[in-house]
Amino acid sequence: MSQFKVQLLMDTGTVRVRDVVCSGECRHRSDEECTSATHLVFAYRGVFVRHVGRNDAVAEANQLLFFNEAEAYQISHPVEGGDACLDLVIEEGHLRELAPQEQLRAGGVLAFRRQRRRIDPRAQALVALLRHSLSRNVAETLEAETLALTLVRRSLGERTSHVAGASPGRQKLVDRAKLVLASDLSRRWTLAEIAAEVGVSPVYLTQIFQQVEAIPLYRYHLRLRLARALDLLGRYDNLTALGMDLGFSSHSHFSASFRQAYGRTPAEFQRSIRSR
Template structure:
């Protein structure tokens, strides 16, 4: 299947996402060959893959089902009598065991996609959820909406995304591709309470969705679905709230924000500052200063709304961060 990439044009750093304007003012039209593993677990492989226009294309084959979420360029995909132009407005399902053919129809333009390869067990469970929600067998091509497009970019390019956030976002993407809807909220679940206990107990650890699910004896798909239905937010955001609640308590007296960030489970000072600032509209340093005789904070301005609206802080959180 196609391999993912990043742009290569004079003046464009290799890590910048497609669509960047080069130093010469020209839009980037192509990608460099790339196939990079972004996430690899027993249940799911995520790859960032790209093929430049000059790359020889033709017969394609994948032994297992894959889902391609294009984020740059365009290509033509043919399976049997089915043929379709695929770009960043579409999600492509590559069915395992089928022979397909792909070509680049636009001169000088390659393509890049996030490629999700779920395990058979994960795919079966997402498929079962789709059927319960009124869906059927996943179509070969599904429309990609703006929210899904942002999720794809965050999974691939967000430097402050967490393992847990990436796990849940990936299940969301598979659900979109399979046509899975959300069921009605269930009654409070002891399982969700146990999951919250794990998040409290191990709040500073880089937990994955699979780890938590394994500890609870359930599948990642089941856990993320039931947790979100009951709590109204995903596990990664719940974990973020726990960490930031501690940060608010510890910041006023902390001598080193870097050390605090690491103690809270963040990978760096910058990671912590980006998350804190997104949620609260102010940097940790400014918050600490405000608690130690510095300039007071106008939370109405910082959060972009009324301080009586308790949802403002969480709704401003960058997706997905930790």
């Protein structure tokens, strides 16, 4: 049985959107593969690692990963649970319009220089809104196309996204910390516990994480938990239970954190994806 479940949500020629769920059975590196077009992959649940040569990238809900056309890669799942991603293919001419030139490699084939780019909470909300709307068949085609292009524009924006700027060694250290967080997303981690798992001091970890991701580790973890809430809002009727399951101390704490990140409460966002 295949470990992948792929659902085509939309294909207009301008944009193709798929929901890709992987069971994560391949714990070590998979065989090499490549894509026939450039894919923009937004993980919204779980985590995986993409390997391109010696360069590794952790894919989780704070990151957009670029799967360049004809670029060989491997996938591994060091954390149990698999992953789920929203996979976008934008018509090449439109993607060239959307992508800042400095993010692309020189040459005729459209390819991004970096494997990944950190997205902001508003982009996370757009991922959830696009996926929920298409999977529930409540979005008009024109609206969904516009949402998809808005998501891409925001995820590539110099002011609305971030590319890690540190040595490969420091990026690997930060990636190890991300995998620790992903191993138990609802756990109320202490800094000392994460640092011990990574093998560095708490002070060093906070400094390096801030340098690589440009936000504090605790805020990065909070965004991961809130992104999981975006994923689960379509399934929960009891939002207090959802907040507690994600490690928040109370419903008010969960609601306030969600509203600060996404501009609306969990209940308001839930109504928007159910009644569009």
